[in-house]
Amino acid sequence: MTPRNIFLRKNTRFSIAGATLALPLALAGCTSATTSAPETTPATAPAATSQHVHGIYVDQVSSKVLLATHEGLYDATSKTPVKVSTDTIDLMGFTPTADPEVFYGSGHPGPGSALPNPVGLIRSTDAGKTWERLSRQGKSDFHALSATDHGLVAFDGKLSTSADGITWEKSSASFSPAVLAGNPATSVVLATTQQGLQRSINSGKTWGAVPDAPLMQFVAFAPSPEKAPTDAVGIAPDGSVHISTDAGLTWTPTGRVESEVQALTALAGDSCKPAIWVSTATGVQSSSDGGATFGPATP
Incomplete structure (x- = not known):
């Protein structure tokens, strides 16, 4: 197979309607061992919809499968994927946390969104239904984003860390x-x-x-x-x-x-x-x- 252009990231598309998942895999270890979401009717993904997928997440307890896409966050656990977020956001960056209800994201606003462009760091406390602004609105599009036990690590052209998602410290790393x-x-x-x-x-x-x-x-x-x-x-x-x-x-x-x-x-x-x-x-x-x-x- 011809080697791919490294880091030509997430430019291909596939039908999200074809992303239905069965999860027969056992997830046990090797040894024994706050904004309320409005009441809305979730939108299902039409069969013709094609998406850039920027992230995939599987909850280790519930086995829920989420896809962070060009058109928002989708729950792909059941046969027909359902759009989770009430706002359309191109989630270029997406990361879960220790709390299955809390996600962080970044990227660009979609049609009808009131978020600035880029959206900076945003957070959901209701499993992706609604998102709140935290920091760097209009300034940062974090294409790479991850959580650790001490906060967040993110890249928007410069690598930075944050303990609270609000105040950022630049890293000396040049990569x-x-x-x-x-x-x-x-x-x-x-x-x-x-x-x-x-x-x-x-x-x-x-x-x-x-x-x-x-x-x-x-x-x-x-x-x-x-x-x-x-x-x-x-x-x-x-x-x-x-x-x-x-x-x-x-x-x-x-x-x-x-x-x-x-x-x-x-x-x-x-x-x-x-x-x-x-x-x-x-x-x-x-x-x-x-x-x-x-x-x-x-x-």
Whole structure:
């Protein structure tokens, strides 16, 4: 397969109506172990709608599947994907938190939205139905955005961190990340760049290159309900999948995604192998064997 142009991100489209998901994958770990949303009728995605997908999220408790798209946030758990947000926002940046009701986002307002362009950092406290302004309105479009145990890490042309989503501190890092991957349970953050994988152990304040790591375009931690994640999944520009069991320090190849990847998420799965979901140019695919094989995530 011809290698893809690295970091030519999320420009292909697929029908969101074809992104219905079945979630038979077990999500257990390897060891035993405030604004109210208005009452509205959710809009379903018409069959002809095609979307840029900027992010994919699977709740580790409820198995709810969300797609952050060019036209807003969609719940793709059931057969017919349903638009979640009452406002149309191009969610270029999207990240969950430890609270399944709280998300952060960034990007551009859509038709009918009263948000400024760019929207800066916005937050939802009702699982994506409504969004409130926090900071950087009219100034920042955070294309890369992630949460850690100390706040947020974001990139709008400059890498920055924030403990509260309001006050931002610029990082001394000079690289441009395609993807930032953190987790609310840990201070480790991974960043994919054209020069190679970068890693932070202090929630994005300082960074260092990961020696011998494969060149990857997408990366995500695979959290479990029991502990802070040490498993991570990475996907290279050619679609090859790599797994790390030590929070991104070393990587092992496992398989390949045969369609152009737009977004990646993962959870702890059976037999110490992460469960993986990818949004691709042809729809959503999933793997229950740590990326060795993928198949359409259809009922």
